[in-house]
Amino acid sequence: MNDWKSLSLSQKEEVEEQFEVLSRGTEKTIPDNGLKEKLIASITSKTPLRVKLGLDPSAPDVHIGHTVVLHKLRQFQHFGHIVQLVIGDFTGRIGDPTGKSATRKQLTDEEVKANATTYFKQFGKVIDMEKAMVDYNSTWLAPLHFADVIRLASQTTVARMLERDDFEKRYRAGQSIAIHEFFYPLMQAYDSVALKSDIELGGTDQTFNLLMGRHIQESFGLDKQVVMTLPLLEGLDGVKKMSKSLGNYIGIDEDPKSMFGKAMSIPDNLMVKYFTLVTDISANDLEKIKTALSDGSLHPRDAKLKLAWTLVRMYHGESEANEAKLNFLSVFQKHALPEHLEEVPLQISQEKIWIIDLLVTKLHLFKTNGEARRMILAGGIKINQEKINDVHLEIKVENDMVIQVGKRRFLKIRG
């Protein structure tokens, strides 16, 4: 194949530089030397690599956990490689088997389109969408005949399928595995055939599916893609992977204030990981932060402020970041009211209103009276900075009245 020795000096440097950047922060590359070989081939033949990322069209809200892989794609783009985004509109009909719900609701074409649009808008904040290739996998999966599907299925075995972690667990636990769930990895793998991908990226939880791509490509007589997995980012709880359904995420579309606040709530031991995986700070600055943290010259709180600030800056710009920081400091360190309160228009009247009615019916802060009542009894409601402790309280609503729920939810009444 490509011989390292036949490269010119500048080509070698080019390979080394790309390799250094592209392999940074990855969890695993399979095979070990695969990336370097692809790079050598790319540089000698002056052909950009085709780097694939598959997307699930059912969950269009992008959070910073997704951006781990986007940042990696961005780096590939930086070196002139081609990013292939695959909208799994067809695979979406199955849903990646999680064991939780084997069947998921089928999306209509319109929903898929709408979700994809949302994706692209948000992805554009990290990668260059102008240069990205976008495909829907129904394009090549839908026309397959049953005979084609059998041929595809015959390329692998049940034993091989059961190597997949969650299949194996479910099988051993005596839980059901529907046959069609086996097709998910096969379909994703076939995407790589259709797109002749050189590299496929994914989270570590995707390893099996990504490897299946290599296997199936080979059986179709293609070069095997290199699999690069990226670490899964733990969410705000610091334990489970960031996901929307767990509610432990920071959405990249979120407003500066909550983005800042959420970033501040991650456990200390994840700060460096966040800096590494989801910010754009340089390797140099990262090292500085690491050493300052370990020798104690940087307070973890300040490091986290920097992290939160950086995230907001990346998605909203510097001035918003500064503002979010000031807001955070005043609200949480000085226990002052936030600079800008969410204002809620409400009819002001002379009549007194029952506090629970106000919270539930007028302000929709709670779904049920019981919830509001409990919150009051727990001491979680403040009006104009004053704790409410009487569930029977009747109050007169006034303009500019500030209602606080818990520590971080504020509302201002606008008459």
Add this chain to the structure above:
RNA sequence: GGAGGGAUAGCGAAGAGGCUAAACGCGGCGGACUGUAAAUCCGCUCCCUUUGGGUUCGAAGGUUCGAAACCUUCUCCCUCCA
């Protein structure tokens, strides 16, 4: 095709005729502490202006003074054998 096991609050899981609005764990939400957190401790976690009332334990009927628990039918899930 045959045999068996199961369905309980957001999840997991006790309960096997009245003491059960249903133990316990997780999760969630509040409060205290702090550096926002985490850890820890405390409280709440079906609905209702609540020392009371209403509606719950896959669904529908039934037995009983009384059922989440017993019976019947149905729906769904799982396992094993063929």
